[in-house]
Amino acid sequence: MKAAVCYSSKKFLIDEVPKPEIDKDEILVKVMACGICGSDIKKIFDDNVKKPIVLGHEIAGDVVEIGSGVKDFEVGDRVVVTHHIPCFDCQYCKHKNYSMCKQFKLTNIHPGGFSQYIKVPKENISVGTLKINNNISYEEASFSEPLACCLYSLGKINLLQKDSVVIVGLGTMGLLFNQLIRNKKAIPIGIEIDTNRVDFAKNSGFDLVFNPTKENVTEKIMDITKGVGADIVILTVVNKEILNQCIDYIRDGGGIIIFAGTDNKKGVEININTLYRREISIIGSYSSSPKHLSQALELISDKDINVKNLITHRLPLEEFGKAVELIINRKAYKVIIKPWK
Ligand SMILES: [Zn+2]
Ligand SMILES: [Zn+2]
Known part of the structure; x- marks a missing residue:
């Protein structure tokens, strides 16, 4: 499969990488839309972030494969997937500092949303994978993650x-x-x-x-x-x-x-x-939580928040470098990467 791999702040390559193989507790999602977040841009330029890396965490797509142990999803479900999941049980979680939870920082999807497929691990399936109503597009649904970050802040x-x-x-x-x-x-x-x-x-x-x-x-x-x-x-x-x-x-x-x-x-x-x-x-206020993700998706589905007018560019994976440039030069609001043409 194809992925936009970031090797340095100046070098992005569309590499052929192995399509992730799933375990019995995991699902495979075909990425239909992934928004570029300001934090992706910061990571590209941050020397402390290990490269090469595939970024992207504002993800919407289709479930295409399901492990034998997964109950709540079917092939063909349209979903939003979030990357970090708190444990809901530790001292941080008890105080609703979900993004400070140790598990939150350890969980992740693989390899990242700027690729054609992602593997969703067990922890991320239970609370971090949400079905999308038919009345909204993948692009709109991909705003659930950034909107969740706003809701998390306002909750404080x-x-x-x-x-x-x-x-x-x-x-x-x-x-x-x-x-x-x-x-x-x-x-x-x-x-x-x-x-x-x-x-x-x-x-x-x-x-x-x-x-x-x-x-x-x-x-x-x-x-x-x-x-x-x-x-x-x-x-x-x-x-x-x-x-x-x-x-x-x-x-x-x-x-x-x-x-x-x-x-x-x-x-x-x-x-x-x-x-x-x-x-x-x-x-x-850093990141968000699955609770806020589902509130965000609901607000978008109910059209309480209009996200469509914030999308200024829709680009294929191949133009990831151009997308980054547009954002750095403040020529874009939300850029949506579409890994399938
Ligand atoms: Zn983000
Ligand atoms: Zn926790």
Whole structure:
């Protein structure tokens, strides 16, 4: 079978690799759509990630082979498959820090979604493989994983109706957050420095979007919140300036969700006294859980969240390198890789 193998940040090859062989407790899924995630791009450039590697974890496809011990699936089922599964039993899981669970980090599909087939191990079948309703496409279903990450974050805060939530960075994740927050009857406020992205966000129904290179964002947010400040800030992009700027417009007692990593080598300075005196919480949110995956798939199936308009490119495996370039150059929102033409 074919797979997009990443050898280094500059070298991707479409290699012929062995089609995975399944055990009695496993299933084989033919990948029909796999979205490229920002974290895939980070892994490509991260020297700590061992190469060669086949990435891809936003996967939807067809069950094509079933081990003799698998009960709940049939050949022909359309499914979403997630890569990491927590144990639901350890100290981390008891506290709902599912993505910190040791098992979570050990489980994975093989070899990765940017290939024609994946093997789904036993742990991933029981809770991490979900059947897709016929009313949605593979592409739409592949958004379950990124949407689950957003739901996982929002599960960490106490969001009330009419709360103001600032979303910094309006890529795919920022625009998914916008819809989720609107659905909760809270008020999303977007911040984005790229003028094209500001326009795209506004055209896709995001009313309050500001560009900090052109407007005084703190003043705008203070106006909207009648001088109180934003209840929550979600950082889908993080650096020292962004973090310190949000201290200016968050309300006392508010929470900052760190939803993305930053350059590993650079620390981020922040005034601890400000956090202490103003009771500002900083909340890390990494990945998601199977519980959030099924909620996400339901929201997409029920059309409560529109993901279709976020797909800007559909490319075959052969154009994986081009896809990466489009994302790095901010020319794309969601790129879907389709391993079968
Ligand atoms: Zn992802
Ligand atoms: Zn656990």
